[in-house]
Amino acid sequence: xxxxxxxxxxxxxxxxxxxxxxxxxxxxxxxxxxxxxxxxxxxxxxxxxxxxxxxxxxxxxxxxxxxxxxxxxxxxxxxxxxxxxxxxxxxxxxxxxxxxxxxxxxxxxxxxxxxxxxxxxxxxxxxxxxxxxxxxxxxxxxxxxxxxxxxxxxxxxxxxxxxxxxxxxxxxxxxxxxxxxxxxxxxxxxxxxxxxxxxxxxxxxxxxxxxxxxxxxxxxxx
Numbered sequence: 001x002x003x004x005x006x007x008x009x010x011x012x013x014x015x016x017x018x019x020x021x022x023x024x025x026x027x028x029x030x031x032x033x034x035x036x037x038x039x040x041x042x043x044x045x046x047x048x049x050x051x052x053x054x055x056x057x058x059x060x061x062x063x064x065x066x067x068x069x070x071x072x073x074x075x076x077x078x079x080x081x082x083x084x085x086x087x088x089x090x091x092x093x094x095x096x097x098x099x100x101x102x103x104x105x106x107x108x109x110x111x112x113x114x115x116x117x118x119x120x121x122x123x124x125x126x127x128x129x130x131x132x133x134x135x136x137x138x139x140x141x142x143x144x145x146x147x148x149x150x151x152x153x154x155x156x157x158x159x160x161x162x163x164x165x166x167x168x169x170x171x172x173x174x175x176x177x178x179x180x181x182x183x184x185x186x187x188x189x190x191x192x193x194x195x196x197x198x199x200x201x202x203x204x205x206x207x208x209x210x211x212x213x214x215x216x217x218x219x220x221x222x
Contacts, residue, residue, distance in 0.1 A: 024118070026051040026180070030216020032065050034102055036207035043067040043102055056116035062107040065212075069101035072204050076138075080148035092148045095141045100205040104212075106130040106186070108168065114171060118174055118220050125169040130188055134164035136200045152222070158200030163192040170214075179219040186212040 025089025027050055034043040045067030055061045076098065079091040108128030115122045136158045140150070174195040190208040 016041065017156075024183045024218045024220065024222050026053075026055055026118075027062075028180075028182075028216050028217045028218035030182075030214055032067065032215075033170055033213045035211045035213070036065055037203075037209040037211070038207050039070070039205065041068055046104070047216065049217065050116075050221055051110075053117045053135055056118070058113050059110045059112070059117055060107070061110055062105070065102075065104045065214075065220075067102040067104075067108075069073075069137075070101045070205060071139070072098040072100075074204055075141075076202075078150065078154055080139075080143050080150050081148055082147060084147070087147055092143050094143045094150070098136060098138055098199075098203045098205060100134050100136045100203055103133045103135070106188075110168070115174070116200040117182070122173075123169070124184075126169070128166050128168050128186060128188070130166065132160075132164055132190065133207065134162070134187075134200070134204075135161040136160065136203050138199060148198040155197050155199045157201075158198070159196045160200045160203075160206060161194045161196075162190045163212075164190040172218075179217055180202070180219055181214075183215050185214070188212065201203045 007221035023046055029048045030046065032045045032047050034045070036043070045065055047063050047065035049063035051059050051061040075095040077080050080094050082090045085199060103117060106128050108126055110124045110126040111121045114120065138156045140156075141163070166186050166188035168186045170182055172180050174180040188210050190210075193206070
């Protein structure tokens, strides 16, 4: 996971460095909410990003967002095995819940209507491509760890690597000399999902369709 997170951060840094080579660019940050279609509750997080205008009506953007995990209310069951084969009973029931979070790197094109990218009030929309990483962890209930141990096949952590495509739309207002306040929503469908192990594969929290709401501030540099 550390290696993948490092690659995501390096990609974002590269986007920002490229933006600084442009005559004009914007750096942004704010709060996010993910609603996964069919999930019991939303995920909350934050984002940072960069945006490079091709002209006043078209820009290219990149955004990295991270979300606090949610816990599955449905408990799973695994059997801990006795360390001493003479222990009675030999198996002990252990219930667990799963927790999953999101890390998302997205990029795409935005088309502005109204006053344009860096002035006044405007609307924007476009398409995006996303790389998503879900970290899945199991939280086990109490059991006698002196006498029992979880089976070797039990893996407490896993990851799901996803590739998604989607549409984005939003509204913004630029205050001259200050910056831009914006609010947007992304609709993303996951085309490809690859779990790292059985723990990631069996979680009930995964959903292939997500809606991402963002609120933030962008500062333009010339």
